[in-house]
Amino acid sequence: xxxxxxxxxxxxxxxxxxxxxxxxxxxxxxxxxxxxxxxxxxxxxxxxxxxxxxxxxxxxxxxxxxxxxxxxxxxxxxxxxxxxxxxxxxxxxxxxxxxxxxxxxxxxxxxxxxxxxxxxxxxxxxxxxxxxxxxxxxxxxxxxxxxxxxxxxxxxxxxxxxxxxxxxxxxxxxxxxxxxxxxxxxxxxxxxxxxxxxxxxxxxxxxxxxxxxxxxxxxxxxxxxxxxxxxxxxxxxxxxxxxxxxxxxxxxxxxxxxxxxxxxxxxxxxxxxxxxxxxxxxxxx
Amino acid sequence: xxxxxxxxxxxxxxxxxxxxxxxxxxxxxxxxxxxxxxxxxxxxxxxxxxxxxxxxxxxxxxxxxxxxxxxxxxxxxxxxxxxxxxxxxxxxxxxxxxxxxxxxxxxxxxxxxxxxxxxxxxxxxxxxxxxxxxxxxxxxxxxxxxxxxxxxxxxxxxxxxxxxxxxxxxxxxxxxxxxxxxxxxxxxxxxxxxxxxxxxxxxxxxxxxxxxxxxxxxxxxxxxxxxxxxxxxxxxxxxxxxxxxxxxxxxxxxxxxxxxxxxxxxxxxxxxxxxxxxxxxxxxx
Numbered sequence: 001x002x003x004x005x006x007x008x009x010x011x012x013x014x015x016x017x018x019x020x021x022x023x024x025x026x027x028x029x030x031x032x033x034x035x036x037x038x039x040x041x042x043x044x045x046x047x048x049x050x051x052x053x054x055x056x057x058x059x060x061x062x063x064x065x066x067x068x069x070x071x072x073x074x075x076x077x078x079x080x081x082x083x084x085x086x087x088x089x090x091x092x093x094x095x096x097x098x099x100x101x102x103x104x105x106x107x108x109x110x111x112x113x114x115x116x117x118x119x120x121x122x123x124x125x126x127x128x129x130x131x132x133x134x135x136x137x138x139x140x141x142x143x144x145x146x147x148x149x150x151x152x153x154x155x156x157x158x159x160x161x162x163x164x165x166x167x168x169x170x171x172x173x174x175x176x177x178x179x180x181x182x183x184x185x186x187x188x189x190x191x192x193x194x195x196x197x198x199x200x201x202x203x204x205x206x207x208x209x210x211x212x213x214x215x216x217x218x219x220x221x222x223x224x225x226x227x228x229x230x231x232x233x234x235x236x237x238x239x240x241x242x243x244x245x246x247x248x249x250x251x252x253x254x255x256x257x258x259x260x261x262x263x264x265x266x267x268x269x270x271x272x273x274x275x276x277x278x279x280x281x282x283x284x285x
Numbered sequence: 286x287x288x289x290x291x292x293x294x295x296x297x298x299x300x301x302x303x304x305x306x307x308x309x310x311x312x313x314x315x316x317x318x319x320x321x322x323x324x325x326x327x328x329x330x331x332x333x334x335x336x337x338x339x340x341x342x343x344x345x346x347x348x349x350x351x352x353x354x355x356x357x358x359x360x361x362x363x364x365x366x367x368x369x370x371x372x373x374x375x376x377x378x379x380x381x382x383x384x385x386x387x388x389x390x391x392x393x394x395x396x397x398x399x400x401x402x403x404x405x406x407x408x409x410x411x412x413x414x415x416x417x418x419x420x421x422x423x424x425x426x427x428x429x430x431x432x433x434x435x436x437x438x439x440x441x442x443x444x445x446x447x448x449x450x451x452x453x454x455x456x457x458x459x460x461x462x463x464x465x466x467x468x469x470x471x472x473x474x475x476x477x478x479x480x481x482x483x484x485x486x487x488x489x490x491x492x493x494x495x496x497x498x499x500x501x502x503x504x505x506x507x508x509x510x511x512x513x514x515x516x517x518x519x520x521x522x523x524x525x526x527x528x529x530x531x532x533x534x535x536x537x538x539x540x541x542x543x544x545x546x547x548x549x550x551x552x553x554x555x556x557x558x559x560x561x562x563x564x565x566x567x568x569x570x
Contacts, residue, residue: 005311008318009297016290026290030330033293037325040318 001243003045003052004262011056012036014115018060018186021114022069035059048243049262050214053115057185057213068184070114077112077160077187078196080122085198088167091130099146100139102168104129107257107274109164110157110238114187115213116259129257135273142253142276146172149232154203155179155215155245156189157238162197165237169202176203177227182219183211188240214240217248239263245279252279286528288330288337289547296341297321299400303345303471306399307354320344333528334547335499338400342470342498353469355399362397362445362472363481365407370483373452376415384431385424387453389414392542392559394449395442395523399472400498401544414542420558427538427561431457434517439488440464440500440530441474442523447482450522454487461488462512467504468496473525499525502533524548530564537564 012033019032036056043052061067088105095101108129111120146152152174156165169176178199181188189197194205209221215236217225228234234252236245242254242263254277258264264271297318304317321341328337346352373390380386393414396405431437437459441450454461463484466473474482479490494506500521502510513519519537521530527539527548539562543549549556 005301005314005318009294009301012294012297016294029290033290034326037322040322045315 001048001246001263001266003043003047003049004266005045006262007049007052008040008043010260010262011040011052014053014186015056015060017114017118018057018069019064021073022060022064022066024064028063032060032063035063048214048216050210050212050240050244051216053214053240054185054212054216070187071184073114074159074184074187074193075196077158078163078193081109081112081160081163081197084122084126085163085167088126088164089170092167092171099143099171101130102171103139103255103276104274106161106164106168106237107255107276109161110255110257111259112158112160112187113238113259114158115240125257129274132274134276135258135269136267136275136277138253138276138278141278145233145251145253146174149174151227151231151233152176153179153227153231153234155208155234155236155241156194156199157241158187159189159193159197160187161237162189162194162199166198166202169199174232177231178203178205179208179215179224179227180205181211181213182207182209182221185211185213188213210244212240212244214244216244242267248279253277254279286333286531286548286551288328288332288334289551290330291547292334292337293325293328295545295547296325296337299338299471300341300345302399302403303342303354304349306358307345307349307351309349313348317345317348320348333499333501335495335497335525335529336501338499338525339470339497339501355472356469358399359444359469359472359478360481362443363448363478366394366397366445366448366482369407369411370448370452373411373449374455377452377456384428384456386415387456388424388540388561389559391446391449391453391522392540392561394446395540395542396544397443397445397472398523398544399443400525410542414559417559419561420543420554421552421560421562423538423561423563426563430518430536430538431459434459436512436516436518437461438464438512438516438519440493440519440521440526441479441484442526443472444474444478444482445472446522447474447479447484451482451484451487454484459517462516463488463490464493464500464509464512465490466496466498467492467494467506470496470498473498495529497525497529499529501529527552533564538562539564 015036019029092098092101108126111125208224210216210219256275258273300321304314377383377386393411396410493509495501495504541560543558
């Protein structure tokens with residue numbers, strides 16, 4: 001997905017949030033916004049939003065001297081999500097369709113996304129997500145693919161959301177490879193975060209190689225690209241992964257809560273909609 | 286009120302909305318955002334948001350070659366509001382406290398503000414505003430001031446809102462001077478707009494001299510400044526006027542719907558709150 005002009009105000013909003021989380025004072029926050037302003041004229045709109053975000057968070061890291069401003073937030077949300085884990089398991093076990101409920105749980109966890117904002121309520125979102133209608137639900141082909149799959153590539157998104165992902169992974173029978181970011185960026189999941197969330201107990205964890213808040217293929221490592229090509233089933237969580245993988249030439253199932261108007265428009269759903277979308281290689285349509 | 290860092294993303298959002306309303310294509314829209322980015326580093330945060338907005342809309346005017354991009358929108362909202370006028374009058378006439386109802390009507394009209402966004406519903410806002418609790422309601426001193434006032438300065442905000450203002454003005458007994466912007470900016474009210482709204486039948490219309498979407502005193506003309514000093518009662522509508530007059534050394538009654546988080550925080554109320562706030566010169570408190 002390309003960067004829309006609507007993303008530009010949002011980059012400033014994200015920069016401001018991150019600068020504050022990094023503990024910068026007002027003058028330094030303003031400097032960050034000035035630096036982002038300096039980058040704007042050179043933004044190629046064909047680039048995906050995570051490619052631009054990569055530049056912006058680099059500015060924040062360099063200006064603040066803090067390598068991982070979101071570290072404490074990630075730890076906090078992992079710990080909190082782990083306390084919810086028994087509840088999440090019970091929701092799935094008590095439901096008529098445990099797989100579909102686990103999909104809903106995994107989508108609910110996607111609300112823990114500091115790239116979009118910081119005024120979310122996880123438990124309220126969980127409650128809503130268990131009941132709301134899917135805007136897109138390619139469930140039958142997903143079930144069939146899952147049933148046939150020996151190898152499943154599960155591309156993670158945020159720390160904390162990982163615990164919700166675990167619940168879905170536990171409903172799957174194939175071998176799951178869970179994909180994380182190469183380096184800390186926003187509150188995106190790294191190897192350490194995935195391990196702290198207990199993902200290591202249910203899947204093999206690999207890095208995509210991408211240091212961006214998404215999966216920028218040109219920055220990905222060979223191991224990941226091999227899995228992406230060969231896995232029987234690919235599941236992609238969240239906005240950043242959608243933004244970078246929406247034009248990939250293979251079948252991918254996107255699990256998303258459309259938390260921003262631009263993504264919602266690109267997918268063709270309303271804001272806040274939940275989606276299990278089968279993406280098919282243009283050539284295979 | 287100074288400009289907050291949160292205003293910066295919003296300037297880009299406003300620029301984009303205005304560029305689209307001015308009929309610019311995507312490449313030209315991007316150029317506008319680049320131009321705004323160029324201005325950002327030089328923004329003095331002590332300046333009020335309308336002072337910055339003045340620069341931003343100048344960029345849009347110059348780049349688009351359109352002097353008044355919002356002209357058709359202003360005309361549309363004036364015409365629409367005039368069709369609502371009989372309904373607004375009936376609401377006030379049927380109420381137990383016509384003055385308070387007219388204040389609510391005038392505040393409801395403040396939703397017609399393209400500086401904040403363009404996804405508002407006037408009639409829905411009217412309905413809500415007639416029922417919702419005021420977050421601040423300095424009604425008793427207002428009534429007393431109004432009762433004693435021979436000359437009333439009523440500082441208008443947006444075209445269309447003018448018709449709602451007329452309903453409030455018709456509940457007042459003193460001589461009303463209605464203040465408009467010197468030049469077209471966003472959908473702010475100009476002399477022509479006020480006249481088309483029928484304000485000329487109930488008040489004398491003067492320009493403040495300010496070409497900004499607010500009342501920047503250093504840009505105001507002598508006539509307005511004299512009225513501001515001498516009027517028995519000053520009523521100021523909306524955010525832009527609040528942003529530029531919140532530190533003036535005289536008593537002012539602010540009628541506002543706090544449509545953005547920054548204003549809401551500055552006033553000390555929740556977003557979307559409605560307010561009739563008595564501002565008193567610091568020295569008189």
